[in-house]
Amino acid sequence: MDVLRTPDERFQALPGYNFDPNYVENLEGYEGLRVHYVDQGPDNAPRTFLCLPGQPTWAYLFRRMIPVFTQSGARVIVPDWLGFGKSDKPVSDVLYSFDFHRDMMIALIVKLDLKNITLVVQDWGGILGLTLPMDLQDRFSRLIVMNTALPTGESLGEGFQSWKDYVANRPNLDCGALMQRACPHLSEAEALAFEAPFPDQRYKAGVRRFPQMVMIEPGMAGIETTKRAQKFWQTEWAGESFMAIGAKDPVLGVPVMSKLRKAISGCPEPLVLEEAGHFVQEWGDQVASAALKHFGD
Helix, strand or coil, X not given: CCEECCCHHXXXXXXXXXXXXXXXXXXXXXXXXXXXEEEECCCCCCCEEEEECCCCCCHHHHCCCHHHHHXXXXXXXXXXXXXXXXXXXXXXXXXXXXXXXHHHHHHHHHHHXXXXXXXXXXXXXXXXXXXXXXXXXXXXXXXXXECCCCCCXXXXXXXXXXXXXXXXXXXXXXXXXXXXXXXXXXXXXXXXXXXXXXXXXXXXXXXXXXXXXXXXXXXXXXXXXXXXXXXXXXXXXXXXXXXXXXXXXXXXXXXXXXXXXXXXXXCCCCEEECCCCCCHHHHXXXXXXXXXXHHCC
16 A cells, blocks of 8 residues: 655644544554544543544644533543544545545544543544444434535536536645634634645645545445434434534535434434635634533533
């Protein structure tokens, strides 16, 4: 397997991000691949917030939420998917699949022996992450869900198709420029932090592949898993939930999230952030504080 590892100097002096890296290299089934994760707060904390970013972002996206969660006395884990952030980046586009990433995250949760987890998801963090609790039910107790979906073979609308085509036509997608367009309040240095993991387009197989993997047509890999997850959230989930929506998201905004809310048993009325777009974590201090208040932490 041809694998690239982003040089550490690419991650120097990132604004608002002073979290030490943690790595695991011996995950079962992923030997030889190094997975990065942020680990903040005490190991014996009563709760763990497992925060899963999406495409094309990495742990940096949660920098505004992590301090709010840790100040509540919790532990916070933010992994980078393989192909993103400080995790290793297999070069072959073909390697990237739904099960490749899902199985890796399950292996990491088991390896770190995470318990009493509050799952915090957005974008692909939700497409994959929302399928985890059904197979690890004794480890998950709460959910914070932001602009994402649980696709089961049906279209997500013209907005998503346009995004899929946009990425397909840009094999060297400028992730920093994308983030600055989506979040105009970001400084140039903050936007560049999202391009930091990718010295050149050889590192961007994951960036290219994830939009093409979204299950919007019958028969695509992952559909049976998401259908099973949909049933779990509707009929078996007994934990607490909190939903936040970036209203300016043209793809996974209020209409899609309203549909998802109906599929999650006991999910309350969402917090709608009118000024926020798809990358809701860039307004994450507000979301984290509101979620903790909702949960009574």
